Amino acid sequence: MKLKMMYSFLNNDLQIIENELEATIQTERALLQEASLHLLQAGGKRIRPVFVLLAAKLGAYDIHKVKNVAVALELMHMASLVHDDVIDDAELRRGKSTIKAKWDNRIAMYTGDYIFARSLEMMTKVEDIEAHRILSNTLVELCKGEIEQIRDKYNYDQNLRTYLRRIKRKTAILIAVSCQLGAITSGVPASVHQSLYWFGYYVGMSFQITDDILDFTSTEEQLGKPAGSDLLQGNITLPVLYAMESPALNEKIRTIHEHSNSAEIKEIIELIKRSDAIDRSFALSDRYLERAFKELEKLPNGLAKRTFNNVAKYIGKRKY
Amino acid sequence: MVCRSFVKRTTSVKKREQGWSLVSHIHISIIKEKLHNLITHPYLIKHIEYPAIDEDKLLLLYSILESIDISDEKKEQYILSTMLVQIALDTHDLVTNAKAGQLQDGDEKSRQLTVLAGDFYSGLYYRLLADVNDISMIKTLAHSIKQINEHKIAYYHKELEGIEPLMDSLGKIESSLIQSVSGFFSNSVLKELSGNFLLLKRLIQERKLFCHERSTFLFETLRRIAFTKGEKDVASKEQETYMLYLIDRYIDHIKQKIEQLTHSIPAMNKQLETRIQELFYEIPFSSKKYAEEG
Secondary structure, three states: OOHHHHOHHHHHHHHHHHHHHHHHOOOOOHHHHHHHHHHHHOOOOOHHHHHHHHHHOOOOOOHHHHHHHHHHHHHHHHHHHHHHHHHHOOOEEOOEEOHHHHOOHHHHHHHHHHHHHHHHHHHOOOOOHHHHHHHHHHHHHHHHHHHHHHHOOOOOOOOHHHHHHHHHHHHHHHHHHHHHHHHHHOOOOHHHHHHHHHHHHHHHHHHHHHHHHHHHHOOHHHHOOOOOHHHHOOOOOHHHHHHOOOHHHHHHHOOOOOOOOHHHHHHHHHHHHHOOHHHHHHHHHHHHHHHHHHHHHOOOOOHHHHHHHHHHHHHHHOOO | OHHHHHHHHHHHHHHHHOOEOOOOOOOHHHHHHHHHHHHOOOOHHHHOOOOOOOHHHHHHHHHHHOOOOOEHHHHHHHHHHHHHHHHHHHHHHOOOOOOHHHOOHHHHHHHHHHHHHHHHHHHHHHHHHHHOOOHHHHHHHHHHHHHHHHHHHHHHOOOOOOHHHHHHHHHHHHHHHHHHHHHHOOOHHHHHHHHHHHHHHHHHHHHHHHHHHOOOHHHHHHHHHHOOOOOOOOOOHHHHHHHHHHHHHHHHHHHHHHHHHHHOOOOOOHHHHHHHHHHHHOOOHHHHHHHHHO
């Protein structure tokens, strides 16, 4: 089953979110409007709003309240993507020109800051201060994760713990918080929103590990960027860490540096793919998924829980 | 009467107990130190330019808040969070357009971290205000960030037609944050004073830079607006003179507004008063001449 089919019962509400996203970034400034729309229309899985809405279904669901959190989180994610493209000097995202490529870095910085501000304005419609404490803390952690990622580039002496902490900050906590905030907005008991946080966290960890695996195993067409881009950029992901346990591969991987090119690392990518690193990475991703399913067991039965279960399964098994 | 004074006394005791006071005990130097502690990230400071703290903006915020009837802790949080936003936005202004391939290794990393540092400081502002339950100030500052970036794009992308919109955008970029805080406390005089003070400071800086470099982004934009097509790439002597004349007239006009405003503030912060006078001394001679000529 396709991902979108799993939560088709949310379609009307997701359309409300989509309309709200477009309305929120409206501005009289022509270029800013164009740049923001360019980003919005590039699409995306909208996985954070989906998690927010599903979590909210476990409480007193009111789309007009919960949409504020869903839109705020998606805008925050979008703002971070615009800035990430400046960091990575990326030309393409989802097959479309990035804002920094279509205009320049400065326009991308201002657009990102503008979208971030709109997201915060949207979020201030939520009156629950706990929601703000959780989200603001998450944002700070997220930045720390990205800073660590840069610090750890081409650092071949990092360990599994460093990697896991980085992906937690980079990806997992925002998904965790999407679930938790959706639940808080609909007034569920603390025990339920805590479980949802951990569910989102484990799913997020599994999601990022899978993403890191797919960077090796998918085609350029599927990824929208050349395979092995992470390694070329010096990001030491789980498959690389596992592969480095083999002395021969360890030696080869350590030769990759800031000036290496795609052709030079092609052989190394093939060797990583043929090693047991991919299977071992999938196994760890699965372990996180199992933990996610265990958290789900604590939640009340119903359509939301079943959908969370299906979405988690999909994320674990996705091929690109 | 007795009852009223009793109520008043007990209220003030309660306020004191809660750390409230009409007399401010916050100090700029302490706030600055706290700000330094907040923005000092061990890895960032090794690789990026240490963020500049705009002392004038700090002083303006202090002046706005010193007489407000809220706790010292809250005053500090407001100043710190506003300054964090300012530092975040200023940090992002440092992100360059050069292609990654054209940069030295260290410069590329520095640019990447400059992007993240700005995001990090923005996150800190949000966290600081969320920790003290202040959703309304989060909203006020977020609105200001939105407005500043709208103006930055319009200015940077040369969307502005006319000298008035250009000056308006420049003023908003410089002062929207500080003005939003004075607006938050309904202090319209300090709001106007802050706007004029910061625009004056920027124009003086821009003028100095132009006299030194012979070309700045603002003067290029001004030339595009003031002179129609068919002009050469480089400004002619006459154009330079005319642009300086325009800027000087603005400087003079803003100075006059500031003078009027300062007269309408009965108990102005002494430090701010001195700083305003210092800024007036920085006004180049030609502007002073226009002022004398009227």
